[in-house]
Amino acid sequence: MKKLIAFILLLVVIAVIVYAGSPYYSAYQLKNAYEAKDGAAIAAAIDYEQVRPSVQDQLTNKFANTMTQYPLVAELGGEPLEQAANEFIMQAVDNAVTPQNVERLINTQGQANTATKELAAAWAIASNQVDLRDLIRDMIIQRGDINAVIKNQMQQIMAKQAAELQQQAAQGTDSNKPTLNYCGINCFMISGQVKGYPLTIQMQRDGFVNWKIVDMVLP
Numbered sequence: 001m002k003k004l005i006a007f008i009l010l011l012v013v014i015a016v017i018v019y020a021g022s023p024y025y026s027a028y029q030l031k032n033a034y035e036a037k038d039g040a041a042i043a044a045a046i047d048y049e050q051v052r053p054s055v056q057d058q059l060t061n062k063f064a065n066t067m068t069q070y071p072l073v074a075e076l077g078g079e080p081l082e083q084a085a086n087e088f089i090m091q092a093v094d095n096a097v098t099p100q101n102v103e104r105l106i107n108t109q110g111q112a113n114t115a116t117k118e119l120a121a122a123w124a125i126a127s128n129q130v131d132l133r134d135l136i137r138d139m140i141i142q143r144g145d146i147n148a149v150i151k152n153q154m155q156q157i158m159a160k161q162a163a164e165l166q167q168q169a170a171q172g173t174d175s176n177k178p179t180l181n182y183c184g185i186n187c188f189m190i191s192g193q194v195k196g197y198p199l200t201i202q203m204q205r206d207g208f209v210n211w212k213i214v215d216m217v218l219p
Contacts, residue, residue: 022209023188027180030190034174039106043099047204050214052097058218059089063126089126092118123218 026045033041063085095101096119105116124130178192186205193199202215 018209023182023203023205023211024180025209026203026211027178027188027190031178034106037107037109039103042106043103045211045213046099046102047212047214048097048099050204051216052093054215055097055218056090056093059093059122059126060086062128063089066126066128069128085125088118089122092122095119127219 030042030045032038064082067082092115095115098115101113101115104113174192174194178190181189183189183202188203188205188211190201190203191199198219200217201213202217203211204214206212
């Protein structure tokens with residue numbers, strides 16, 4: 001009887017260790033997949049229905065905050081400017097945060113494609129990485145055609161960001177030891193640096209030992 005109880009306790013201890021250690025193993029698998037350029041493995045680990053709206057919200061909120069720093073741009077562009085910019089952001093995220101694009105991005109280790117360029121442009125304009133005073137000039141020239149202004153600006157920003165992405169992918173460094181920690185019994189955070197950019201990933205338990213990426217906090 002004692003042996004049976006000891007065996008049951010051993011099984012319980014093993015189950016607890018496996019349960020508690022599962023996100024660390026998942027993080028280890030993701031790191032290995034990234035280093036091996038296994039885009040399919042990483043793409044399969046993402047819950048796109050949760051990640052996509054989160055990234056969209058982050059960028060649209062960033063853009064709203066950026067606009068407060070350019071009152072003249074906001075005054076000239078008004079609601080049409082905000083709507084046009086947000087539509088570009090939403091579309092950029094929809095096109096970039098897909099299994100196919102994530103797989104391609106990991107496989108090529110950051111080589112820019114159209115979807116990635118658009119997302120980089122959306123991040124740049126939302127995060128105040130470009131001088132939006134150029135919008136004032138363009139809006140005056142285009143006589144208030146906000147869509148034409150946004151399209152023109154996005155093309156310029158995309159070209160600039162594509163060049164920077166290529167340079168960053170070649171020169172940027174990755175974290176050797178990312179920070180790993182629980183944020184709840186079914187919540188786990190991975191924080192580190194990818195190609196020189198800080199990135200935080202949130203994972204959520206999917207079953208007993210499996211985990212899914214449900215959020216990405218942009219820099």
